[in-house]
Amino acid sequence: MGRYSGRSSRLILMCMTCRLILMLVLTVGFFVAELVSGYLGNSIALVSDSFNMLSDLISLCVGLSTGRIARRSRRGPRATYGYSRAEAVGALSNAVFLTALCFTIFVEAILRLARPEPIDDAQLVLIVGTLGLAVNLVGLLVFQDWGACCRRRRPPALPPAAAMPRAVPGGVDVFSVCRTYTQHSVSSLNAGDSPNDQKSPEEGSEKKKERKSEALNIRGVLLHVMGDALGSVVVVVAATIFHVLPLGNAPCNWQCYIDPSLTIIMVFIILSSAFPLIKETSIILLQMVPKSVNMQLLSKLARVPGVSSLHEVHVWELAGGKNIATLHIKCQTPTDYQDAAYKIRKVFHEAGIHSVTIQPEYIDHKTSQLLCSSPCISKACDSQLCCSQREPPLAKTNGYTEKNDSCLSELHKDNGSSKNDIEIPIEYPLAEDSIKNVKNCDKSDEKSQLSSTRL
C-alpha cells in the first residue's frame, strides 16, 4: 500500500486499496459484533448471518490480494508478462464463488418453500438486518467515485454523463442499473488517476482502458457486497412483515413464503450481474480477440506492400486494455520485410494493438507461398503448436491471405507441382464440409498445413 508517491493523481489509485482495506475492516468488525451478540443473545439466526459476512470477507481478501499481486509483481523469470492478469483471475474467482453461494442460497430457499417456517424473533432479526444493510450500503458508498471531488485541476477523462447510471431499456432490472452504475463509477473513478492525463484525450481514454483490469477486480468485490445488501433488504422486508403482523402460534400463512420467494428473486438478480462479469473475464482469460479490435484489419494487413501472405495471426488481450499480436508474414526480401513491418505496426497501432511481434518468412521457391515455412523444426510438433498446421484454412479474409487476387491459378499450379515439396506431409483424409463452402483461394488439400486463423 505504500504508494505515497506524492502525486495527487496517485491518491485515487491509492485510495482504491485503502477502500478495500476499509471495507475489510468494517466487515470484520461487523462479523465479530454479530457473532458475539449472537452468542450472548443466544440467537442462531445472528450467528448464521454473521457467517454470511465471511463470504464477503473472503471476496474482499481475494480482491485485495489479486490487486496487490497484479500491481506489485514485475516481470520475472517465472512470469514473462508479469502478473497483471491476476485481477482478471480474481474477478472470475469472485464471480464463480458468488454463483456457488447463490446456488446454495437457492437450494435453501427451495427447502424453505417446501417446509415454510416463520421467523421467530422478528425484532432481533429486523435490527440485525438493518445493521447489515447499513454496513453494506456504506461499503457500496465507499467504492463510489469520490474521485470527482478529489480530482483537482484535472479534466475528467470521461464526460460526466458517463458517471450516471444508464437507463436500462425495458428496465425493471434494478440490478442492472446498479451494475451499470457501479461499472461506470468504478471506471470513471479509475480514469482520473493517470499522471499523463494532460497529454491527450486519446491517452486519457487509454488510461481508462488500462485501469479496466482493476475495475474488473473491484466489480467482483462489489458483486458480493451488492449481493449481501440485497440479502439484507430481503431480511428486513420479511422481518418487518413478521413484526407488523406477528404470527404467534398460528400455522404458516402467506407470510412464511415471502422470505423464500424474495430470496429466489434476489438470486436471479445477482446471477444476472455475475454472468456478464464472468463473460468479460473469460474474454481475457481465454485469449479471445478483445472487443475493441476489429479483425477486419487483416484485410488491411494483407494489402500492405511487400507482404505476400500472412498466417498465424494472433491477437489477444493481456489485461486491462493491453493488446498483443503476433503474426508471420511472407516476404520476398529483407528490405520488403522492414518496410512492411513498419506499415503493419501502423495498422495495428490504429487498431489499438501496440505490442506486435512479426516473424518474417522469406519465400523459397520450393515451398508453396501459402505455407508457414517455419512452424517448428519437425512435423511431430504439430499438436503442440497453438494452432494445428494440419487444419485447413478458411476463406480469404482470414490470417491466411494471398497478396494477389489471381491466386486461383496459382493454386492450381501449386496443386500440381508443389505436392512433393511441402515439408509437412499431407495427411488430410477428411475435408471438412465448411471447406467446400469456401470461396476463391482456398482449396482444401495441400493447404491443410497452414495454420490459419479461421474467420
Next chain:
Amino acid sequence: MCGGMAAKGPGGPRWWQNRRARLLCMLALTFLFFVVEVVVSRVTSSLAMLSDSFHMLSDVMALVVALVAVRFAQRTRATKKNTFGWVRAEVMGALVNAVFLTALCFTILLEAIERFTEPHEIQQPLVVIGVGVAGLIINLLGLCLFNHHGVGGHGHSHGHGHSHSGRQHPRSGPKPEQPPGDGEAALHREETSTLVENCSSSNGVSQEKLGDMKDDMADLQVNGNAGHYPLDVEEVEEDSSAQLNMRGVFLHVFGDALGSVIVVVNALLFYGLWNPCPKDGPCFNPCVNNHCMENATLSQTLGRANKSEQESITVAGPCWLLYLDPILCLMMVCILLYTTYPLLRESALILLQTVPKQIDVHSLNSKLRTLEGVEAVHELHIWQLAGSRIIGTAHIKCPDPSTYMMVAKRIKEIFHDEGIHATTIQPEFASVGSESGRGKCEFPCRTQCALKQCCGTGEDSTAKKTEKSSSLSISCSEVVIEFPKTRRTKSESIPSVKLEANTDQNEQFESSL
C-alpha cells in the same frame, strides 16, 4: 473394471476413453440419483435427504461445466473470435470447478458450525443408510471413471519422437515407431511431476499412471501412422489441460464420495448406538437446547431422587453422537481444501500466462544469446496456452538479414528443445554505427502507447544491457534509434527520430516510428 477396459489395445472400446462419454455417463447417473433422492425424501419426508440430494445437484453442475469446457476445447481451430482456438477452455473449466468446490466447502463449513450449536438427531437412520450407500456406490463409480482417465492419460503428443529439456536431439523427422523407452518414461514422469503438482499425494493414483500411459501411447502411435485423423486429434488433445479439467471433476466426485461416507458412517453409528426417546413415556434429551442444561440437570437430579418411583424416564442416547456429524464434516472440508488447492493453483498459473514450470527462461535466454550472430534478445515471452502447447515470442537482434537467416533455424531448434513449438521470432537489425542500440527494441510503437504495451514493467531481464532505468514502466518504446537513411528505401519519409534514453515518463517524446 474401468482400468481394464481402457487398457485394451486399439481394438478396444475407444469410446470409453472419450472424455465426453465418461462425463455424459456420470452426468446421467448423478442426475438420476438426484431425482431418486428427491422422491425418496418426499416419501419419507426427510429434510436431511433433500438437502443431501442437492449435493448431487452440485455434482451435476460441476459435470456440466466440465462438459462445456470439453466441448469448447475440442475446437482447436482459430476462429474470428479466438485466434488460438478454444483449447484453453478446459483450463478455465478446471479453475471454475476448483473455485466452485471451494465455495461448497465453505458452505459445508457453515452448516457444520451451525450443527455444532444446534445438533439434530437423525430421523429414520435406516433410510438414510440405504440412500447413503447408493450414493456412495455411484460416487465410487464416478471416481473409477475419472480416476484412470483424468490422471493417467496425457502427454501422448510428447511421445512422438522427441523430448524436452534437451535430453535427446532428434534433428531428423519424427519416429513414431520409437518404442517408449526409458527416456520417454522419464520424460512423462518429469512432465507429470512438473505439470501436476502433488498429483500423487492428492489423487493417490500415481502408480498406475506410467503403465497406463504406455498403453495409451502405443495406441496413439499406431493411430498416428494409420492416419485415423479424427481419433488422432481426439487423443492427441488429451494432454494436461484435459487432465486439469478431469481433475476438477474428480475432486467434486471425491468430495461427494466423502460426504456419502460420512453420511453412512454417521447413520450406522447412530442406528447402532443412539438411544432414542421412545414415543411414549417421559424422556428428556440432554443434548439439545444447551441453555436449558441447568434445568435438565435439575430435573435429572430430581429424577434420580425420585428414581425409585419413576424408573421410566429415559435419557436420550450419548450426546457425542450428535457432534459426530459436524466433526466429520469439518474433517472432510479440510481434506477437500487440501486436495483442491493444487488444482486451483495450477490452473491459475496457466491463466496468468506464467512460464511453465519445466522451462527455465534464464537458461533459454543465455542459450539464445550465445548463438553466433545474435547480438541481443529481448521481449522474450514464454507462456502456456493449455496443456503442452507452449508459445514463445522473442525479438532477436542481428547485425544483418543474412546472419539472421543462418541463425533462424538454430533459434527455432533451441525453442523446440525446450518444448516450445509455436514461436514467433522477430529479427531486428542493428542500425549501422549505433553501438548504443544494442539491447533496445527497434520496433517500438509510438511513445504514447507505452503504457498500453504488453510489458509495462520496468526491467526487461532478458535484455543484454539495461540502459533504461528500472523506474520506468516502458520496455522499449522510449528509446528510439536514429536510422540512417540509406537503409530505408521506401518512398515515404520516415521522420528522423531522436535518441532519447530518457526515463521520465512524463517527458514528451518527439519520436515515432
